[in-house]
Amino acid sequence: MVDKVFFEKLLRERDQYLHALIEELAAAQNHPRQSQIEDMAEAKEGDEVLHGREMAAREELAEVHKALGRLEEGSYGLCLECGEAISPERLEAxxxxxxxxxxxxxQQN
Ligand SMILES: [Zn+2]
Known part of the structure; x- marks a missing residue:
């Protein structure tokens, strides 16, 4: 059995962290620093990196929410593919x- 309280705390902390991170990344893109014309390409590249990080954070946040849902319904810690218990070490990581x-x-073919 998984320690529901422990993992719920872990997931909620991750959830808060990701929310803050997404806000920060979104704000950085919406308020680009004033730059000279010659810096435009670099600034655009920076925005793409920020956008990529924001998208990754949003995807992870969606996974965190799904995990919290599984925790609620009692299927947390069980593999969705084979139904076996996921090792506590892996869940902690x-x-x-x-x-x-x-x-x-x-899955990594
Ligand atoms: Zn499996």
């Missing part, structure tokens, strides 16, 4: 994961 290590490795 990646609390929002939905597959066990074997299935995750097998």
């Amino acid at each position: 990646v609390p929002y994961t939905s597959v066990c290590k074997q299935c995750a490795t097998g």
Whole structure:
């Protein structure tokens, strides 16, 4: 059995962190620093990097929310692929994961 209280705390902390990160990244893109014409290309590149990081954070946030849902319904910690229990070490490292290590490795064709 997984420690529901422990992982819920872990996931909620991650949730708050990601919300703050997304806000920060979004704000950085919406208020670009004043730049000279010759810096435009560089600034645009920077925006793309920020946008990429924002998208990654949003995807992770969605996974965190799904994990909290599984925690609620009692299926948290079970692999969605094979139904086996995910190792506590893996859950602590990646609390929002939905597959066990074997299935995750097998998916990387
Ligand atoms: Zn599995």
